[in-house]
Amino acid sequence: MPGKTARRVKQPKVKLPNARGNCSQDSGDESGGITQSEIPSRHSKPRLSEDNKKTNLNYLMLKDLTPILEKSQCEDAEIDRLLEKAEDVYKNGDKKIFAQVLWRMMIVPFGEKNKFDSVERTVNFFHSLITKLSQSEVTPAENSDMSTLESNLPKDSLSHRILRLCEKFHDESRPQVRIRIVQTIVKICESCQTMDEIDSNLKKKITSVLLLRLKDKNSVVRCEAAKGLCYFQGGQGCPVTSEMMKFIRVDQRPEVRQALVLSIVLDSDDYGDFIDRVTDLRPEVRRACIHQIREISLNSITPTEREKIVNCGLSDTSVSVRSETVKLLRHWFKVCGENPLTLLHKFDVYNNSKLCTKIFNVLFEEANDENWDVLDSNLREDKFVPLDQISEAKFFLWWYLFYKFSSKPYYAEKLFPTISAISSYCKSVIEKLETEHFDEDECMKIISLFLKIVLLIPVEEGGRVELDKMARTVFKFEFLSVYHMRELVLMIHKAHPNGCDDILLEIIRDLLESSNSRMQIGDRAPQLNFDDEFRKTKLKVSEILHKKYRLQKEKEELIKKTDYLEVHKIQKLIEAVEEELAFAKEELHKVENAANVYALDSEEPPQTQIEYSSDSLSFAFSAFFVHLKLVPKISHYVLNFYHAEVVKCIFREEEGLRLQVLQIMTQVGFFTLEEAVHAMIACLQAVLNETGDVKSVALQSIFDLVLKYGLNSFEDPKILAVFSEGSDVLDEAQTVEKLLTDLLTSFFKANNDVITFHIAIVGMLKLLIMGRHKATKIVATLLTFWANSANEGTKMYHDIGAGLSVYVQQSSERAETVARALVPSVSKVVNASYCSSLRKVDPEKLMGFITMQTDQKKLLNLSNPHIPHQIIAFDVLEEIRKRPSCPDNVYFVKALKGLSLRGISGEKLVQLKSLLKNAIKDVLRSIKLSLDAFGRYLDELDPEIKALSQMSDPGSSSSDYDPEDNDETDMFQSALTTETLNDDVTMKSVGNETSDKTVIRNTSSDEKTIIDDNSSSSSNSDFQNESCRGTK
DSSP states (O other), X not given: OTTSOOOOOSSSOOOEEOTTSOEETTTTTTSSOOOGGXXXXXXXXXXXXXXXXXXXXXXXXXXXXXXHHHOSOOOHHHHHHHHHHHXXXXXXXXXXXXXXXXXHHHHGGGGOSSHHHHHHHHHHHHHHHHHHHHHTOOSOGGGSHHHHHHHTSSSSOHHHHHHHHHXXXXXXXXXXXXXXXXXXXXXXXXXXXXXXXXXXXXXXXXXXXXXXXXXXXXXXXXXXXXXXXXXXXXXXXXXXXXXXXXXXHHOOOHHXXXXXXXXOOOOSSOOHHHHGGGGOSSHHHHHHHHHHGGGSOGGGSOHHHHHHHHHHHHTOSOHHHHHHHHHHHHHHHXXXXXXXXXXXXXXXXXXXXXXXXXXXXXXXXXXXXXXXHHHHTTSOTTSOOOGGGOOHHHHHHHHHHHHHHTTOHHHHHHHOOOHHHHHHHHHHHHHHHHHTTOOHHHHHHHHHHHHHHHHHSOOOTTOHHHHHHHHHHHHTOTTOOGGGHXXXXXXXXXXXXXXXXXXXXXXXXXXXXXXXXXXXXEEEOOSSHHHHHHHHHHHHHHHHHHHHHHHHHHHHHHHHTTOHHHHXXXXXXXXXXXXXXXXXXXXXXXXXXXXXXHXXXXXXXXXXXXXXXXXXXXXXXXXXXXXXXXXXXXXXXXXXXXXXXXXXXXXXSOHHHHHHHHHHHXXXXXXXXXXXXXXXHHHHHHHHHOOHHHHHHHHHHHHHHHHHXXXXXXXXXXXHHHHHHHOSSOOSOOOHHHHHXXXXXXXXXXXXXXXXXXXXXXXXXXXXXXXXXXXXXXXXXXXXXXXBGGGTXXXXXXXXXXXXXXXXXXXXXXXXHHHHTHHHHHHHHHTOOTTSGGGGBOHHHHHHHHHHHTOGGGOTTSSSTTHHHHHHHHHHHHHHHHSTTOTTHHHHHHHGGGOOOTTOOHHHHHHHHHHHHHHTSSSOHHHHHHHHHHHHHHHHHHHHHHHHHHHSOTTSOTTOOOTTOOHHHHHHHHHHHTOOXXXXXHHHHHHHHHTTTOOOOOOOHHHHTSSOOTTOTTSOHHHHHHHHHHHO
C-alpha cells in the first residue's frame, strides 16, 4: 500500500515510492533512492549487535516520529514533544540513522492517498527542525549542524528533498500550508553558505515558485516570498529584481511593499524606480526605502535623485522617516570623509544651494566647537576665503559659518571682520572675478553669497561710508544680476538708516547712464505739466487699438463660420472704431506739438530721450521695487522717477519689463489712492489682454489693491469703461464688485492656467469675505471646486475650505448664503455631463461640508443660528416638490439627515410640514421612505415647541434656547426607531419600482467619510439607514 514500507524480501533492492509517488526498481542509483537495508522498517526489529545498544535506543526513539505522517490529526504539543526527542537523538545519537529516518519521512507523504494532511504536518515538522538546527549553529557553515546532517545522506541532500517537496505542493489551497512552505524555503536558503549548493534546475523552479507566490491572495505569503527572493538575485538586469519592482508598484498592502523593498538586491546602475518609493503612500515603505538606499553607492545616484531623497525625507510627516533620512545623511557624510566641501560637490551646491543648506542644518545642528572646527578648516586665519581658492563651495561654507555662528557672541568675536576690511576684500574679489575666466553664473552666485555675509556683519562707527562705497562698487560689477538687488538695496538702507531716497535714485540713474546698451530715439519732451496729459492720451490710443484688434479677430471667426450678417455688423463697428482712433491720434499729435512748443520757449536746452536696454531697466526696476517695499512713505524724488521712467515702460515689448512695471505701479498705489486708480486701470487692461505671468501678476495686484482700499474706492467711470470695452463677458457695467465677480467666473470656465486659476479662486474668496451682497452662485462654484476629488489635498483645496469657514462665521446673512448654495451646487454636480470634471465631485461630501459649517453649534456667536439648516430644509423640499419623479432626488433627501432644526419657530414648522406634505405626493417610493422618517422627526419637534412657548415669557422669542442641549438626538432617534416595516416586502416593491428609473452614482466610500459631522448627531444612524434602504 502507498505510505507503508514493503515487506522484507530476499532481493537486495525493493521498489520504493520515489519523490513522485511511483515505484522505481533502481531508485537508489538513479533517483536518489536508498536500499532496503538502509531503511529501518517499522514492522520488524532491526538487526543490532550488542555493541550497538546506543544506536538501538536512538532508533526506538526515532520510531516515535512516524505518527506525524500517519495520524489524521496531530496536536502542536505532540509535535513539539517529538521535535525535542529528535533533537536529543541528533545530539547524542548516530547521524546516519537520524538522516535516513528523516529521508524516509520525506518519501511517505507522496505515496499516501490523503496526502494533504501529511504534507502540512511534514512541512511544519521540517520547518521547525530546520529552525532549531539553524538556531544551534555557532560554527562555520561547513561545520554546521545542517552540513553534518546532510553529509550522512546518500547522494541527494535533505535540503534538496525538502525544496522538492515545497516546489511540488506550493499551490496548496490552505494559506497556512503555503506560508509554511515559503518559510521553509527561506530557512533552507539562509542555511546555505552560497546558493551554488542548490542545483541550478531546482533553483529555477524555486525562483518560479516564489515569484508566483508574489501574486498570492494572502499578504503573509507574499511577504515571505519577497524575503525568499533576496537569495535569488544578482547581476545587472536581473529578471527577479525587475519582477519584484513591478510588484512594488502594484501591490496594495504596505507590509508587502515594505518586504519587497527590503529584499531587493541593489546592484544595478538604474535606481530610479526604487528611489521613487520615497514618495510611497505609507511611511513604513518610505522608511524601508531610505534605509535600503545606504547600500547604494553615492556616486551611482544622480544629483536629481539625491535631491528627491533629501527633500522628501526631511519634509516627511512621519518622525521615523525623518530620523532615517538623518541617519542616511550622516552615513553619506562619513562616505565623503567628513569633508563638507566634498559633500557640497556631491550635492551640486552650484545649482542646489537651498538643498545644501538643509543638509548642513541636519549635520551641523548645534553651534559647538566641533562643528566650528569642521567648517572653519577651509578658511584663512582671518576667516576669509583665500583669493587663490575662490569657488562657490568655499563661499557657501563661509556664509554658512556666519549663518550658524553669528548669533553666538563667543564665536562672533572671532568671526566678524571690520567693514573696511570686508570692503577691501570685496574689491579684490570683484577684480579677481572680472579678470580671470570664471563662469558668469558662478560669479553671480559668489557675489550673492558675499552680499548675504556683509548683511550679517554689524556696522561699526565710521563704517557706513565704506559700506556705501562697497554697494556702489558692486552696482558696477560686470556680472550684476537682478537677484542681487535686494541685498544691495538693504546695504544702502543699512548705510543710510535716516533715509536714502536721493542716494539710491542717484545710484540707479548712474546704473542706467553707464549702460552700454542705449539707443537715442529723438528729442524728448520735458517731463513737466504736459507729461500727465500725454500719458493719458497715449493710453487712450492704446485702448482703442486693442478694441480694434479684438473686433478684427471676431470678424475672422465669423468669416470662417460664413455668418455674413454678423460680419457686416462687425465691419460697421470696426469703421466706427477707426474713426475714433483717428481722432485720438490727432489729439495725441496736438499734445506732442504743445510739449515741443513749450520745450522751445523754455531756457533749458532740449534733452535727448534715451531708451535704455531691457537689462538695465530690469536692474533699475528691481532695485526701485525693493526700495518701495522698505520705505514707510513715498517722497517726491521717488514719484518723479516713477512718472519719468517707470510708467512709460508699460508699453514695452519685453514681457518681463511689463510685469515689473505692474508690480511697481501696485506698490506705489499702496501709498496714494490716485495712483491706485491708475494702477487698477493698468492691471485690468493686462488681465484682459495679456497672457502668462503678466496676467497672473495683474490679477493678484487687483486683489491687493481692493483689499487695501475697498471696492467703493474704485467706483470710477474710467475703470468701468475698461471693463465694458475690454471684455466680451461683461455686457452691463454696473459696479466694480459685480464686474470683478463676472471676470473671475469667466476664469473658472476657462480653467487653462493653473496659477491664474488659483489666484482667481483666492481672489474670489477675498471678495466674498469683504463683499456686501449674497453671492450664492459664487459660493456654489467654489464648493464644487472644493469637493472635486482631483483637487483634494492641494493648496487650493485648503484655501477654499478655510476661506468658506471664515466667511460663514462672519454674519448670519453669510451663513444663510452658504446654506442656500446647497441645492444649486448639488444640482450642478448631478446634472453634469459625462465628460465634465464635475463628475469627480461627490455630492454627499459637498452636502456634508455645508451642513457641518452651518450647524448651530458652530454659529453660537451669531443671531438665530438655526436659520441656515432651516433654509436647507425648505430648499431641499422645494426642489423635490418641483421634480418629484427625478432620480437625483435621492441625493437631496440625504441632505436632510444632517440637519438640526432645534429652535425652529412654530410658524416655520407648520410651513415645513405643509411643504413636506406637498412634496411627498408623487415621489418615488424609495424617496418616500426617507421623507416619512423626516416627517416623524418634525412631529417630535412639535410638542417641544408648544412646551417651550408655554414656558417662555410673552416677549421672549421662540429661538431662545440652549444649543448645547443634546436631547434632540434622542428625540430624532426615537422617531425613527419606532418604525416597523416588513423589510423583505419593502425591498422587493422598492426594487421593482425604481429599477428602471433610479440612477445611482458610484462614489468612493473613503470620500464619503472625509467629513464626519459630529455636531449634527440629532439626525443619525436610523434616518441614514432609512435613506439607504430606500435607495438600494
